[in-house]
Amino acid sequence: MELEKEEILSAIHHCVKCKLCSIASFHPNEEWLPLCPSGEYYGYQAFYAPGKMEIFRAILEGEITEPSEGLLKSVYACTVCGACYEKCKQITSVELGAPELFEEMRREMASKGWILDVHTSIADKIKETKNAYGEKYEYKVNAETTDGNADVLYYIGCTARYRVPEIADAMLGIFDKLGLKYQVMGEEWCCGSVLFRTGQVEAAKELVAHNVEEIKRSGAKTVVFTCPGCLKTFEKNYPDMGVELLHSTQFLTRQGNMNLKKEGLKAAYHDPCHLGRDLGIYEEPRAVLSEVADIKKMKREREQAWCCGSGGGVKSAFDDFALWSAAERLKEAKEAGAEALVSACPFCKRNLKEAAEKEQQGELEVYDIVELVNRCLEG
Amino acid sequence: MNETFSTLVKELQAIVGERNATDDRAICTSYSRDQHWHFVPAKNPACIVRPGNKEEVRTVLMLANTHKIPVIPYSTGINVRGLTIPVHDGSILLDLSRMNRILEINPDMKTATVEPGVTFGMLQEQTRKYKLRPAFPDAPLTVSVLANYYLRGIYQTSATDGHDHTISYEMILPNGETLKTGSRALSEMPYFRYGVGPDFAGMFCAHPGTCGVVTELTAKLYRLYDNRKEYFIGFDDVGTPTKFIYNLMHDELAASIRLVDNQSWLKGIFGTFDYPYEELPKFVLCVLVEGVDGIFDAKDTLVRAYMKECGGQVLELPAEFASTFEHESLSGAEKSCMVFGIKGRGNYHCIGLYGPLTLAAKYYEMHEKTALEVGIPQDHVHFYIDPIYRFHGQLCYFELDVFYDGSDEEFGDKLRNYNEKQFHRLLELGIYGWFRPYAGIIEPTAERIGYLAEVWKKFLHVLDPNEIMNRGKLF
Ligand SMILES: Cc1cc2nc3c(=O)[nH]c(=O)nc-3n(C[C@H](O)[C@H](O)[C@H](O)COP(=O)(O)OP(=O)(O)OC[C@H]3O[C@@H](n4cnc5c(N)ncnc54)[C@H](O)[C@@H]3O)c2cc1C
Ligand code: SF4
Ligand code: SF4
Numbered sequence: 062m063e064l065e066k067e068e069i070l071s072a073i074h075h076c077v078k079c080k081l082c083s084i085a086s087f088h089p090n091e092e093w094l095p096l097c098p099s100g101e102y103y104g105y106q107a108f109y110a111p112g113k114m115e116i117f118r119a120i121l122e123g124e125i126t127e128p129s130e131g132l133l134k135s136v137y138a139c140t141v142c143g144a145c146y147e148k149c150k151q152i153t154s155v156e157l158g159a160p161e162l163f164e165e166m167r168r169e170m171a172s173k174g175w176i177l178d179v180h181t182s183i184a185d186k187i188k189e190t191k192n193a194y195g196e197k198y199e200y201k202v203n204a205e206t207t208d209g210n211a212d213v214l215y216y217i218g219c220t221a222r223y224r225v226p227e228i229a230d231a232m233l234g235i236f237d238k239l240g241l242k243y244q245v246m247g248e249e250w251c252c253g254s255v256l257f258r259t260g261q262v263e264a265a266k267e268l269v270a271h272n273v274e275e276i277k278r279s280g281a282k283t284v285v286f287t288c289p290g291c292l293k294t295f296e297k298n299y300p301d302m303g304v305e306l307l308h309s310t311q312f313l314t315r316q317g318n319m320n321l322k323k324e325g326l327k328a329a330y331h332d333p334c335h336l337g338r339d340l341g342i343y344e345e346p347r348a349v350l351s352e353v354a355d356i357k358k359m360k361r362e363r364e365q366a367w368c369c370g371s372g373g374g375v376k377s378a379f380d381d382f383a384l385w386s387a388a389e390r391l392k393e394a395k396e397a398g399a400e401a402l403v404s405a406c407p408f409c410k411r412n413l414k415e416a417a418e419k420e421q422q423g424e425l426e427v428y429d430i431v432e433l434v435n436r437c438l439e440g
Numbered sequence: 441m442n443e444t445f446s447t448l449v450k451e452l453q454a455i456v457g458e459r460n461a462t463d464d465r466a467i468c469t470s471y472s473r474d475q476h477w478h479f480v481p482a483k484n485p486a487c488i489v490r491p492g493n494k495e496e497v498r499t500v501l502m503l504a505n506t507h508k509i510p511v512i513p514y515s516t517g518i519n520v521r522g523l524t525i526p527v528h529d530g531s532i533l534l535d536l537s538r539m540n541r542i543l544e545i546n547p548d549m550k551t552a553t554v555e556p557g558v559t560f561g562m563l564q565e566q567t568r569k570y571k572l573r574p575a576f577p578d579a580p581l582t583v584s585v586l587a588n589y590y591l592r593g594i595y596q597t598s599a600t601d602g603h604d605h606t607i608s609y610e611m612i613l614p615n616g617e618t619l620k621t622g623s624r625a626l627s628e629m630p631y632f633r634y635g636v637g638p639d640f641a642g643m644f645c646a647h648p649g650t651c652g653v654v655t656e657l658t659a660k661l662y663r664l665y666d667n668r669k670e671y672f673i674g675f676d677d678v679g680t681p682t683k684f685i686y687n688l689m690h691d692e693l694a695a696s697i698r699l700v701d702n703q704s705w706l707k708g709i710f711g712t713f714d715y716p717y718e719e720l721p722k723f724v725l726c727v728l729v730e731g732v733d734g735i736f737d738a739k740d741t742l743v744r745a746y747m748k749e750c751g752g753q754v755l756e757l758p759a760e761f762a763s764t765f766e767h768e769s770l771s772g773a774e775k776s777c778m779v780f781g782i783k784g785r786g787n788y789h790c791i792g793l794y795g796p797l798t799l800a801a802k803y804y805e806m807h808e809k810t811a812l813e814v815g816i817p818q819d820h821v822h823f824y825i826d827p828i829y830r831f832h833g834q835l836c837y838f839e840l841d842v843f844y845d846g847s848d849e850e851f852g853d854k855l856r857n858y859n860e861k862q863f864h865r866l867l868e869l870g871i872y873g874w875f876r877p878y879a880g881i882i883e884p885t886a887e888r889i890g891y892l893a894e895v896w897k898k899f900l901h902v903l904d905p906n907e908i909m910n911r912g913k914l915f
Contacts, residue, residue, distance in 0.1 A: 070847065071847040074477075074787070074846040074847040075780075075786065075787075075846055075847070076475075077474075077475035077520075077777065077780045077786075077787065077788070077846075078474050078475055078517065078518060079518060079580045079582060079777045079780070080516065080518060080580070080582040081580050081582055081774065081777055083582065084561060084582065086774070087561050087564075087581055087771075087772060087774050088764075088767040088771065088772075088774055089763075089767065091561075091564055091565055091568055091771055091772070092565055093559070093561045093562045093565045104460075104490060104535075104537065104538065105462070105467050105470065105488060105490070105535070106467075106470040106471050106488075106517065106535070107466060107467045107469075107470035111470075112470030112471070113470070115469055115470050115471075115472060115473055116466050116469050116470055118473075119466075119469045119472070124469065125465060125466055125469060127465070129464050129465050129466050130464060131462060131464030131465070131466045131467040132464070132465070132466035135466055135467065135470070136466075152775070152777045152778055152780070152781060153777065153778070153780045153781040153786060154713055154778075154781035154786075155781070
């Protein structure tokens with residue numbers, strides 16, 4: 062365990078089971094807005110933060126000795142979105158947050174072999190192919206437009222390479238249209254996010270070592286990410302490489318006037334959990350989006366945004382739940398008067414898009430901010 | 441889990457659907473403990489059942505009754521007294537949170553009819569559309585309206601709401617029979633508490649265990665007024681403000697009146713930890729006046745007049761404090777849980793009781809004295825008075841609070857000592873009653889109430905002869 066047992070128990074004892082973490086701030090608008098996707102979907106106390114903490118206590122105190130179906134489900138069908146903690150800390154001034162506790166809980170469970178097959182199979186795929194989807198082909202980047210000596214390195218990430226390549230394409234398009242020099246990694250390996258989030262820390266070590274080495278070798282001074290999950294992992298789980306780590310929207314706000322032609326699209330902005338709650342990046346995505354679209358505000362946003370439902374290994378293991386969470390978010394965007402739901406994360410885009418197609422017959426468009434920026438840039 | 445029990449779980453799943461009943465150990469563990477664990481130790485229910493309607497409730501109860509299996513109704517589980525933690529092995533926890541419909545809001549009658557899973561937040565979201573609100577406890581607005589009122593959850597954030605918010609309800613007994621109280625028993629009109637014979641609504645509620653499962657409850661709603669004004673007055677002791685409080689109560693002038701010390705509930709009332717509270721006088725009286733135009737002005741004038749002679753210091757505080765106090769009082773308490781953040785890794789212990797305002801200073805003195813005797817430091821000792829109108833005898837809710845590090849086992853021992861002494865001392869000094877008849881206070885109290893204790897037991901026996909409802913929480 063990375064945290065001391067006493068420290069964990071003490072944080073768990075601090076939870077008073079008030080369940081305020083299950084709703085967004087009620088005042089001043091006096092609206093009942095749920096915050097915890099797993100609790101709302103599954104219903105039992107075990108799926109809300111206070112119930113999960115109690116389960117962790119019982120594991121640490123040796124009361125739970127078997128990986129029952131309910132244990133695996135309640136622990137892994139949590140998107141580790143951190144919404145509960147954002148609410149809790151306002152009320153109880155608790156220091157150790159639920160996401161940290163839940164990741165520690167997963168580490169503890171993984172160390173006992175209490176882990177979902179689908180998550181170990183991701184580890185196997187990564188071991189074999191160095192990407193989380195087990196794909197054997199390479200995402201192709203036009204070698205002519207990259208510059209091996211550029212100060213900026215674009216870390217693409219597995220999801221943008223293999224599941225939503227339109228995001229990677231858009232980011233590369235932006236570099237080209239703005240005439241910016243950039244490079245990509247010769248051999249980009251998975252950042253290890255999914256392994257860290259599902260408790261498989263050991264398996265991630267090799268990936269960290271490789272990526273650190275490659276980045277150091279590249280001589281880049283800035284690494285740009287379109288995936289907040291990768292960015293968070295580099296920020297929190299990687300050693301300091303002495304380079305600047307930036308999300309695409311942070312990078313874009315630094316480019317000054319990009320001559321974007323605004324399209325008048327009514328767009329709601331969905332805060333990705335890793336970008337907002339984990340890294341505190343709320344303003345830059347809004348600043349960039351407001352240059353290309355008319356932003357329609359949703360009721361749950363920023364620290365109290367409703368998670369899209371795909372994080373924490375949920376998408377791979379509990380797809381129905383992931384799609385339900387996404388559909389809830391799409392409903393909210395529609396209520397806000399939006400024509401499109403825009404995010405800044407390939408995981409969010411993928412899940413929201415799938416839900417938009419399956420559950421909402423494509424009523425709403427789903428984009429990543431970089432796609433809109435690329436579209437609105439004079440070529 | 442033995443074979444008989446897993447057969448039972450299958451039967452329960454057949455009633456409520458497979459997804460809604462489980463004996464999974466981890467899921468059961470998540471219901472095993474609340475914040476009162478220093479006093480009510482963790483214990484797993486044997487299974488959790490989540491009925492979706494009253495017919496399912498009835499079938500589950502009858503099944504449990506046949507097999508004499510303890511049943512614990514659970515609406516939201518936030519009672520801070522260990523009331524939903526099982527006492528016996530093999531208990532069914534009946535999680536009623538799926539039953540969360542607001543069945544009616546009747547603006548003419550000023551009533552709302554709700555199922556157990558409806559929380560104060562859910563209800564307020566709807567009632568405010570009619571410029572109405574429920575009576576709010578100072579509990580997080582995630583708690584069940586029905587469970588709170590049924591528990592006789594009647595100290596609230598607005599003194600003017602009086603004491604009784606329950607009008608009538610429907611309860612399913614272990615034998616499957618349905619009991620309806622008040623006018624609800626006679627007709628489809630659930631709007632009058634006193635229907636036939638005695639006030640049964642009162643008799644069935646406020647047991648530490650329950651008599652059956654309440655599936656619907658009709659409660660009073662109160663008006664929301666646009667005119668509001670808040671005052672905060674500082675005092676150095678508990679005795680001085682009592683005359684002022686008495687005047688406010690007597691003339692029914694203020695919607696909310698709360699006397700709190702400057703280190704505890706005030707943080708929730710103001711909604712921030714970040715203020716030099718220690719620079720305020722030791723006790724702060726928070727007063728909120730509201731009303732329609734002419735009446736508001738008249739009340740406000742009188743409050744100001746009484747304030748001039750109250751012997752306290754009128755405090756000038758940031759405007760957002762007044763606004764938070766307003767929200768917390770009249771649209772549902774959300775910040776009250778900040779009391780759990782007071783002592784770092786906070787927990788909250790309190791003895792809640794009803795008594796006359798005249799004894800306020802004595803209760804506080806006794807609180808300090810007993811705490812000192814058992815080794816609880818002075819800076820952990822806190823106090824709260826919440827007056828309630830329209831009762832003779834200057835009815836107030838008092839809270840003798842201690843905030844502490846919840847992970848400190850030794851402190852838990854001190855609190856247990858504190859309770860043992862204080863329950864007896866309070867009974868000696870004189871109280872009207874305990875806030876709720878929760879575990880620990882029953883024993884010393886039952887000794888004093890003579891034949892009433894016998895009648896109480898017999899009464900419960902008639903309704904629940906197999907003693908399945910929250911068995912062990914009482915007698
Ligand atoms: C910070 C804080 C402050 C508080 N301040 C106040 C306050 O100012 N005023 C106040 O009144 N309370 C207060 N409380 C106490 C608490 O809110 C109430 O006790 C709460 O409303 C009841 O808890 P619950 O709704 O979660 O019910 P539960 O915990 O689900 O149940 C409580 C009891 O009722 C029984 N029960 C539940 N549902 C049913 C049913 N449908 N039929 C029959 N029996 C049932 C249970 O078996 C149990 O015995 C406070 C709590 C907190 C955390
Ligand atoms: S808000 Fe915090 S203290 Fe309250 S139940 Fe949630 S995690 Fe526990
Ligand atoms: S991290 Fe998110 S999904 Fe998990 S318990 Fe907290 S709010 Fe619910």
